[in-house]
Amino acid sequence: MSQYIDFLDNPIYDTEPGSIDEVEKWWIERQEALERAGYMLRPRFRPGWEPSWSGTKKFHLNFEDGIGMRYRLGMDATRISDGKQVMLKRLLYKEGPYELEINKLFSTEPLLSDPRNRCVRLLDVIELPNDPPIMVHPLLRPFYDPRLQTYGEFVTFFSQTCEGVQFMHENNVAHRDCTSENIMLDPSNMYPESFHPADIERGKDFRGKAKYHSRTRRPTRYLLIDFGLSRRYDPANGPPLEKPIHGGDKTPPEHKDMNTPCNPFPTDVYYLGNLVRENYIQKCKGFEFMEPLVTDMVQDDPMKRPTMEAVVTRFSEIRGKLSTWKLRSRIARKNELWPVTVWRSISHWCRTVGYVLGGKAAIPEPK
Numbered sequence: 001m002s003q004y005i006d007f008l009d010n011p012i013y014d015t016e017p018g019s020i021d022e023v024e025k026w027w028i029e030r031q032e033a034l035e036r037a038g039y040m041l042r043p044r045f046r047p048g049w050e051p052s053w054s055g056t057k058k059f060h061l062n063f064e065d066g067i068g069m070r071y072r073l074g075m076d077a078t079r080i081s082d083g084k085q086v087m088l089k090r091l092l093y094k095e096g097p098y099e100l101e102i103n104k105l106f107s108t109e110p111l112l113s114d115p116r117n118r119c120v121r122l123l124d125v126i127e128l129p130n131d132p133p134i135m136v137h138p139l140l141r142p143f144y145d146p147r148l149q150t151y152g153e154f155v156t157f158f159s160q161t162c163e164g165v166q167f168m169h170e171n172n173v174a175h176r177d178c179t180s181e182n183i184m185l186d187p188s189n190m191y192p193e194s195f196h197p198a199d200i201e202r203g204k205d206f207r208g209k210a211k212y213h214s215r216t217r218r219p220t221r222y223l224l225i226d227f228g229l230s231r232r233y234d235p236a237n238g239p240p241l242e243k244p245i246h247g248g249d250k251t252p253p254e255h256k257d258m259n260t261p262c263n264p265f266p267t268d269v270y271y272l273g274n275l276v277r278e279n280y281i282q283k284c285k286g287f288e289f290m291e292p293l294v295t296d297m298v299q300d301d302p303m304k305r306p307t308m309e310a311v312v313t314r315f316s317e318i319r320g321k322l323s324t325w326k327l328r329s330r331i332a333r334k335n336e337l338w339p340v341t342v343w344r345s346i347s348h349w350c351r352t353v354g355y356v357l358g359g360k361a362a363i364p365e366p367k
Contacts, residue, residue: 018051018060020044024068026090027075030128037126039077039088039136042198044068064206067198076139076197085139085197085204086123091132096228100125100133102173103227111171118164120184120223139197140184143222144279146212149348151286152327152362153215155319158276160222162315165268166308168224174240174264176229177247178271180279186221189366190214216355219364231264239263249274253300266302269311273297285332289318319363327362328352 020028027034028045043049044065053063060066069075073090091100105111106119124136143161148154165178175182187195195210196202203210229247233240241261244254252270254262273294281287281294293314299305306314330348332341 016051018053018063018066018068021068023072027069030131033128034077034088034126034134035080037128038080038124039086039126040080041075041077045075064196064198070198079136085194087137087139087197088126089135089137091135093132096230098231099227100135102230102232103135105171105173105232106168114167116163116167118160118167118222118224119227120225137225138186138188139194140223140225141187141191141195141200142181143183143185144180145200148331149214150216150328150330150362151322153364154280154331155322155327155363156215156219156365157222158315159312159319161224162272162308162312164222164224165272166312168230169265169268169308171232172235173230173232175224175227175268175271176231176245176264177226177249178224178268179248180275181248182224182226183275184223184225186223187212189218190220214351216360216364219361219366221366240265247271254302263302265307266305269297269305269308270302272311273305280331283333283335285334286326286329289322289326293318324362328355 024045027041028047028049031041031046034041042065044067049065051060051063052065053060071089073092075088077086077088078084079086100122103119103122106117107122111117112121120137120140122135123138126134126136128134143157148157161178161183165175168175191210191212193211194204195212196204196206199206201210202208229245231240231242240263242264243261244252244258244267246255246258249271251274252267254260254267273296276287276290277294277298281290293306293311296304296306297311330345332344336344
């Protein structure tokens with residue numbers, strides 16, 4: 001149940017930098033109910049909040065409470081019982097009618113413990129009177145932040161992601177939006193001291209840079225999130241045909257005509273292939289080994305694309321042919337200036353010697 005909070009009606013917050021917006025008001029009105037459910041929001045989103053920069057000439061984004069929400073439907077919070085950082089997500093049934101159902105499917109046995117399951121785990125569901133459910137997930141980071149450093153790290157990322165989408169397909173679920181913003185990394189191993197959810201480059205206490213280890217030193221898991229567009233189909237009805245829905249990637253050829261039904265499973269294959277094409281093949285050196293597979297994954301005719309099972313099999317063959325030298329080599333951008341290349345290469349190989357002596361694998365797989 002929402003509550004009336006008088007400071008939300010103060011017009012100063014509608015005009016000043018760092019002001020509370022309408023979406024944030026929704027969460028503030030429910031802070032006390034969320035606290036009773038076991039979750040605490042940041043000071044900015046609590047009743048009675050006053051800007052800590054008020055009366056100073058300092059920039060509001062230099063203050064923790066000056067930074068608002070990072071996502072339209074998502075809010076960071078702390079689980080009171082153990083201090084764990086989590087993400088809360090409003091479930092809007094009009095936008096994601098099957099999201100909770102699908103997230104529960106992959107968060108319960110027997111699918112939960114399957115090692116191929118790369119779907120983010122649903123930790124809790126908060127039910128407030130007269131409101132849509134609020135899903136609770138662990139705090140994650142975008143898979144590309146920090147950048148992948150070596151081809152071996154890329155192999156781990158792509159292997160896990162393809163395996164995860166294949167697992168969804170095996171269970172008759174099409175993700176329908178497995179694009180770069182919906183693939184995350186589990187930071188628990190790389191960021192032992194965590195980071196601040198409002199500004200992920202800062203430390204947990206909002207002071208200084210967040211300290212982290214490389215993926216090679218501390219291997220990580222990659223997870224699929226956001227099942228708002230996902231659907232589960234009955235295989236007895238044959239290949240599904242649905243009108244396209246635009247997700248983060250608007251380029252699938254079959255989506256040019258939004259009124260013609262198409263099979264969403266080959267579109268998932270396209271999304272992953274196009275992610276590699278746009279972010280690595282086109283922008284970085286040394287990804288020629290991915291070109292044949294990606295070319296097939298992004299074919300204009302969806303029926304000519306390989307299935308996710310075929311993608312996983314072919315990529316396993318590709319990774320088996322990559323030398324240890326290649327896997328440990330640094331991923332460099334095509335537009336990198338040569339002095340930068342020299343400096344980064346020297347630093348990279350000095351670190352690599354340490355990894356080799358320390359027994360770190362060229363393809364860093366988490367235990």
